[in-house]
Amino acid sequence: MASQQRDDDDLDRHAWAQAHDQFQRLQTHLPEAAVGNVAREVVRRLAFRMPRFGAGTEAPEQTDIARFCATLTATHEEEAERFVRKLRRSGNSVQTIYLSYIAAAARELGRQWDEDELSFADVTMASGRLYRIIRGLRHVLDRDGPQTAEQDRVLLTLIPGDNHTLASEMAADLFRREGWDIDLSVGEDHDAVVTRADVTRFAAIVLVANGVHALPQLTRLVIGLRIVAPMTPLTLAGKILDTPGVAELCGVDAVITTLESAPQRLREIARQPAGPGSQPPVPQRDTVPRRS
Incomplete structure (x- = not known):
């Protein structure tokens, strides 16, 4: 069972696909304001993880965060997944990806949204992709909790x-x-x-x-x-x-x-x-x- 759901990058394919499908349905069935609240929930929750769990974690360069944010709003949704896979294959732990990249990207996306540098559609797309990534990594990220x-x-x-x-x-x-x-x-x-x-x-x-x-x-x-x-x-x-x-x-x-x-x-x-x-x-x- 585990080999069918998780690949060598620790991604839970079932949870990844479930999160993708959920965000697609939400954008179809909920009012725009409600979709915006969901997007803000993702950005806010992930951004706040950094000061709580990030002590001692080496932060990536700002250029790396900018590249990651660009993949989250790219036309081809596979680019964000490819970016995370490359980080894993370069030796980065899942915790480093979560604390240093995902949390920092959420903070940057939130800043750009507040300053109207990103459109509603872009932030919704990016938050959906971030949510999908952390759902795919749920088994590993769960180790941070009780x-x-x-x-x-x-x-x-x-x-x-x-x-x-x-x-x-x-x-x-x-x-x-x-x-x-x-x-x-x-x-x-x-x-x-x-x-x-x-x-x-x-x-x-x-x-x-x-x-x-x-x-x-x-x-x-x-x-x-x-x-x-x-x-x-x-x-x-x-x-x-x-x-x-x-x-x-x-x-x-x-x-x-x-x-x-x-x-x-x-x-x-x-x-x-x-x-x-x-x-x-x-x-x-x-x-x-x-x-x-």
């Missing part, structure tokens, strides 16, 4: 801005009675939820959303969580699943469609192997309610 997952600890979060708390509180109570250690996030903002996942390695994260109006916030949250917790399975629950194709659009790994099935589904999702070569659980498309 090293041991707490097997029965799960983050259950209501999408920021949603005040329909009852279903989330009922689900948390149900999971606890089944033996799960539930961290319930209700009423917290986006950054607070992402920070929870950044400092604690959860066995799974369950996102509850109660309508399609929450899709922009949900998608941005999924992107942020993927960056800080690259191997944690993300699961979607709530009335938003009444919208066809929403799980694939926002990029989660699995869905929980009913409260009655929730304990069994969580066991299936949270206890999947998460090591190199493993694939995340696949959303159960046939159980997602479809509108006639």
Whole structure:
């Protein structure tokens, strides 16, 4: 399995392709403002990794960063992948690529965006390519986070801005009675939820959303969580699943469609192997309610 998904450059081909497809769908289905928020989430999260993890890491020359940024906005999307592969084959570690190149490129792209040196389309393209790269390197980058997952600890979060708390509180109570250690996030903002996942390695994260109006916030949250917790399975629950194709659009790994099935589904999702070569659980498309 591992040899089929990962090549000699440590790239997880499944996650790479999944991230590419997700960004393509987002640009087709979300309003421009929501797409811009997702792009900013990628740039901001990656740029902020540098001061946190970059101590002692030798920074590349500014000309190297400029070349990398150019590949991220190039006509041919293969140029960014080729640039990263060349770095690997020149002896650079994945950590050096992440800390010195990707983080620095995110900072530079953010600066150019703020100063109107890059168009919205260019930044969206570049952020999508950066996101795809880090998803492809997820097994290696995961080593920066908390090293041991707490097997029965799960983050259950209501999408920021949603005040329909009852279903989330009922689900948390149900999971606890089944033996799960539930961290319930209700009423917290986006950054607070992402920070929870950044400092604690959860066995799974369950996102509850109660309508399609929450899709922009949900998608941005999924992107942020993927960056800080690259191997944690993300699961979607709530009335938003009444919208066809929403799980694939926002990029989660699995869905929980009913409260009655929730304990069994969580066991299936949270206890999947998460090591190199493993694939995340696949959303159960046939159980997602479809509108006639």
